Structure formats: structure tokens, C-alpha cells
Amino acid sequence: MKPKDGFELPPSPPTLPIIGHLHLLLSGSTHKSLQKLSSRYGPLFHLNIFSVPVIFVSSASVAYEIFREHEVNFSLRGTPPIDESLLVGSFGFFTAPYGGYWKFMKKQMVTKLLGPQALERSRGIRGYEREGFHASLLDKAVKNESVEIGKEEMKFANNIICKMIMGRSCNEENGEAERVRDLVAESTALTMMIFVANMFQRPLKKLGITLFRKEIMSVSHRFNEVLERILEEHERKKDNYHDMDLMDVLLETCRDETAEYRITRNHIKSLFVDLVIAGSDTSRHATQWTMAEIINNPNVLERLREEIGSVVGKTRLVQESDLQNLPYLQATVKEGLRLHPPGALFARSSREGCKIRGFYIPENTPLVVNVYAVMRDPDTWEDPNEFKPERFLGFPCSGQQDERDHALKYIPFGSGRRGCPGSNLAYIIVGTAIGVMVQCFDWKIKADEVDMEEAPRALVLTMADHLSVFLLLAPADSKFLTWRCH
Numbered sequence: 001m002k003p004k005d006g007f008e009l010p011p012s013p014p015t016l017p018i019i020g021h022l023h024l025l026l027s028g029s030t031h032k033s034l035q036k037l038s039s040r041y042g043p044l045f046h047l048n049i050f051s052v053p054v055i056f057v058s059s060a061s062v063a064y065e066i067f068r069e070h071e072v073n074f075s076l077r078g079t080p081p082i083d084e085s086l087l088v089g090s091f092g093f094f095t096a097p098y099g100g101y102w103k104f105m106k107k108q109m110v111t112k113l114l115g116p117q118a119l120e121r122s123r124g125i126r127g128y129e130r131e132g133f134h135a136s137l138l139d140k141a142v143k144n145e146s147v148e149i150g151k152e153e154m155k156f157a158n159n160i161i162c163k164m165i166m167g168r169s170c171n172e173e174n175g176e177a178e179r180v181r182d183l184v185a186e187s188t189a190l191t192m193m194i195f196v197a198n199m200f201q202r203p204l205k206k207l208g209i210t211l212f213r214k215e216i217m218s219v220s221h222r223f224n225e226v227l228e229r230i231l232e233e234h235e236r237k238k239d240n241y242h243d244m245d246l247m248d249v250l251l252e253t254c255r256d257e258t259a260e261y262r263i264t265r266n267h268i269k270s271l272f273v274d275l276v277i278a279g280s281d282t283s284r285h286a287t288q289w290t291m292a293e294i295i296n297n298p299n300v301l302e303r304l305r306e307e308i309g310s311v312v313g314k315t316r317l318v319q320e321s322d323l324q325n326l327p328y329l330q331a332t333v334k335e336g337l338r339l340h341p342p343g344a345l346f347a348r349s350s351r352e353g354c355k356i357r358g359f360y361i362p363e364n365t366p367l368v369v370n371v372y373a374v375m376r377d378p379d380t381w382e383d384p385n386e387f388k389p390e391r392f393l394g395f396p397c398s399g400q401q402d403e404r405d406h407a408l409k410y411i412p413f414g415s416g417r418r419g420c421p422g423s424n425l426a427y428i429i430v431g432t433a434i435g436v437m438v439q440c441f442d443w444k445i446k447a448d449e450v451d452m453e454e455a456p457r458a459l460v461l462t463m464a465d466h467l468s469v470f471l472l473l474a475p476a477d478s479k480f481l482t483w484r485c486h
């Protein structure tokens with residue numbers, strides 16, 4: 001669709017010469033300044049980054065229109081900033097255009113890793129890791145050491161995801177696990193730069209400038225070292241496996257000249273990088289924010305304990321299969337994700353020009369959905385800034401209510417075919433971690449309340465201060481906890 005008379009870009013604030021609205025994007029908290037701009041310029045506005053327009057969406061009703069009427073058109077994420085990088089490069093799944101490669105990899109991912117049957121098969125892995133998570137917290141409680149919730153959750157999520165992808169966790173003894181976790185944290189810290197680099201690349205590439213190349217390539221090289229070793233190890237054991245994990249399947253595809261889609265080792269390594277980053281750091285932040293809200297809301301803690309006590313009892317640890325019978329725990333996780341979505345912004349790009357709300361969006365235009373603003377939109381949420389898990393009791397799982405409201409109001413995992421394929425796994429990881437922490441421990445913090453300040457310039461919503469707590473065993477009469485202490 002070509003622009004015609006009367007078609008124009010959505011509204012926009014006054015611009016500065018040359019840089020356009022660049023200064024508005026580089027403020028301390030991008031999602032909040034974009035939210036503020038939307039209250040002035042409406043839920044669909046644009047900013048010029050140098051001379052390139054970027055569209056911003058901040059309401060549930062505009063999100064609905066885009067994801068119901070223009071979903072395929074916005075199924076791209078734009079061009080990767082650095083082709084050869086394993087992190088957001090051109091071999092990646094996250095950055096892949098919507099097409100043959102993306103469809104092939106998505107099929108493998110669903111059947112081998114993230115679909116309901118694959119999740120059922122890997123339940124044992126998560127059960128083992130849940131016990132380890134509990135044991136580690138218990139050890140610290142007994143020794144009266146402080147616990148950094150985010151660090152413990154990162155280990156828990158990372159071990160689960162690595163084991164599910166490649167049949168083993170990263171090795172703790174030789175420092176490999178720590179290296180992967182550090183690389184994930186480093187990559188997340190780079191996401192703001194990558195996001196910015198992605199938007200600026202069109203004007204800057206013309207000048208031969210690639211932003212943040214050194215930082216991105218340094219992480220990519222170090223990921224490559226670890227992953228090459230892991231791939232070689234997988235190849236050595238190839239003759240004696242029975243149950244192939246995702247890495248085995250992809251290595252076999254890599255060797256098969258008649259495969260449906262020809263992939264290389266770089267595709268496998270990039271997929272691994274995408275999955276560990278997408279899965280472990282998001283779960284870490286989601287758990288940390290939700291636990292902080294629970295600590296600041298003793299009535300929620302009380303209600304969670306009662307629910308877990310009546311469904312699970314006090315003689316065994318809460319487990320994955322209990323989650324379906326713990327609606328208040330599920331509602332608490334959802335409410336944590338609504339108020340503090342780890343992916344506060346996500347970006348897509350238009351394949352061709354289209355019209356939204358009477359405005360014209362040209363082809364190849366970046367479009368950013370402000371998840372944070374949509375999930376605090378006062379037109380669709382009552383008391384949008386309050387932590388109220390009750391609002392999710394009876395909330396439809398399938399989005400039928402959204403359909404009736406003509407709004408897409410709950411989008412912590414994005415939407416449509418490029419929406420997060422790991423949402424079910426994420427609910428399991430975060431739900432069981434919070435279940436264990438609530439069931440087995442009481443919490444002591446240094447101040448009266450946890451400070452809910454956000455870290456500046458973080459694209460993955462991060463607490464300004466790590467949530468550090470002292471654990472006390474609770475409830476006092478849980479026998480299974482005391483025998484584990486001795």
C-alpha cells in the first residue's frame with residue numbers, strides 16, 4: 001500500500017535538527033519516558049531517529065489492531081546489527097525473518113523442547129533442579145547467610161534450560177556454568193545497546209558505522225568457545241544416545257545433505273545463545289520482582305501459604321504438577337509479570353506499508369510495543385499500578401476476554417506467531433521457584449520494605465538493587481525441612 005493524500009505518519013513531538021528525537025530515547029528509563037510521551041501524543045506515535053521514523057504502540061486497543069489485522073506484516077524484527085555475531089546476528093532464531101528457516105527451527109523447538117509433550121518428557125530434569133534449588137536455599141538459611149534471589153533463580157533457570165537443550169547442565173566444577181551465566185548477564189546488559197544499535201543502523205550503516213561492535217563481538221567470541229566444546233562433546237557421544245535432545249537433532253540435520261532446511265554449526269550455536277538469554281535472565285528478573293512484591297504485601301504471602309498448605313501440605317516440596325491446583329500462585333506470577341514485565345519493550349518491523357488508525361506506516365519501519373505501558377493502561381486495567389493478584393483469578397488463559405474487549409491487554413510474552421514460545425516453561429520455572437520459597441521460608445530484609453526502584457537504562461526490567469534476603473525456616477512444623485537440615 002503506497003501513501004496517498006491524507007495518509008500520514010502517526011503524531012510526533014517537535015524534533016531537534018539532525019538527531020531528531022534521539023535524546024528522548026536515551027533517558028534513564030526508556031519505557032517510562034515513552035509511556036509519558038503516549039499520554040501527550042496518543043497510543044500510536046512516532047519518533048525520528050536521525051531521519052528514520054520508529055513507531056511506538058502504548059495501548060491495548062492499538063496492540064489488538066496490529067496483532068489481529070496486521071500480524072503477518074509485523075512478523076519481522078528488522079535486520080541484525082552485526083551479521084557474524086552469535087548474539088543477535090544473522091544466524092539467530094530471534095532475528096530470523098519470518099520465513100523457511102524460522103518455521104523449520106520453530107518446529108524443532110516446539111517438538112523437542114517447548115511444546116506440551118516435550119515439556120512433559122523433561123519434567124524429571126526440572127524436578128531434580130527444583131530439589132537442588134531448595135537445598136541451596138536451605139543451606140544458606142541454616143548457615144544464616146544472605147541470599148541473592150536473582151542469583152539463585154538464574155542458576156535454577158539456566159541449569160534447567162541447558163539440560164533441556166543439550167542433555168546436561170553446564171559444568172560447575174570447571175567454571176563453565178559460571179562462564180555461561182556471566183555471558184547471559186553480560187548479554188542482557190548489552191540489550192539496550194543492541195536495541196539502540198538496531199534502530200540507528202539504517203542511518204549509520206550508510207556512514208559505515210556499526211555501533212557497539214566490539215562489545216557485541218566480545219560476548220559472541222566467548223559464547224563460541226564454550227559452545228564449540230559442547231558441540232564436539234555431543235558429536236563424540238553420538239553413537240550411544242537413545243533419546244536425542246535438541247542439540248543432537250540439530251547436529252544430525254547439519255550433517256544431512258537432504259535435510260528440509262540446510263543449517264550450519266553457527267545456526268545451532270546462535271539458537272543456544274538465543275534460548276539461554278531469552279529464558280534464564282527473564283525468569284531471574286520475573287522471580288525477583290514477584291518475590292519483592294510478595295515480601296512487600298504480607299497479605300499475599302499469607303494467602304499463598306494457605307493455598308500451598310492446603311493443596312501440598314507440609315510433608316513434601318511443592319512440585320510442577322501442583323501448579324494447576326494453585327490458582328492464587330499462578331495469579332501472583334501473572335500479576336508480577338504484568339507490573340514488571342522483563343521484556344518492557346519489544347520490536348518488530350513492517351514488511352510492507354499499511355494503514356493503522358488512519359495513519360500510514362511505510363515498509364521496513366521499526367515498530368516498538370511498550371509492554372510496560374500496555375499492561376498499566378488505565379483504560380483496560382483497574383488500579384493499574386497496584387499489585388493485586390486477585391484480578392487474575394478467573395482471567396481467561398486463551399485471550400477470549402481480550403477478543404471481546406477488542407484489546408490485547410496482557411502481553412508479557414508478546415503476541416502472535418513471533419510471541420514467546422517459552423511462556424509455558426517460564427510459568428513453570430517462575431511458579432515452582434516462588435512456590436518453594438513461599439512454602440519453605442520466611443523472609444528478613446534489612447529495610448521495612450523492598451525498594452522497587454528500577455535500574456536505569458536497562459531494557460530487561462531490572463531492580464536497581466539486587467534483592468538480598470536472610471531466610472528463616474518456615475513454617476516451623478515442616479518436618480521435611482528439618483530432616484534435610486541435618
Ligand code: HEM
Pocket residue numbers: 093094095161274275276278279280282283286341342343346347412413414415416417418419420421422423425426430
Ligand atoms: C518470564 C520469562 C520470559 C519472558 C517475560 C519472555 C518474554 C518474551 C518476549 C516479550 C518476547 C518477544 C515476543 C514478541 O515479539 O511478540 C520473547 C521472545 C522469545 N522468547 Fe521469551 N520470555 C520468557 C521466557 C522464555 C523462555 C523460558 C524461553 C525458552 C527457553 C524463551 C524463548 C524465546 C524465544 C526463542 C523468543 C523469540 C521468538 C521469535 O522470534 O519467534 N523465552 N520472549
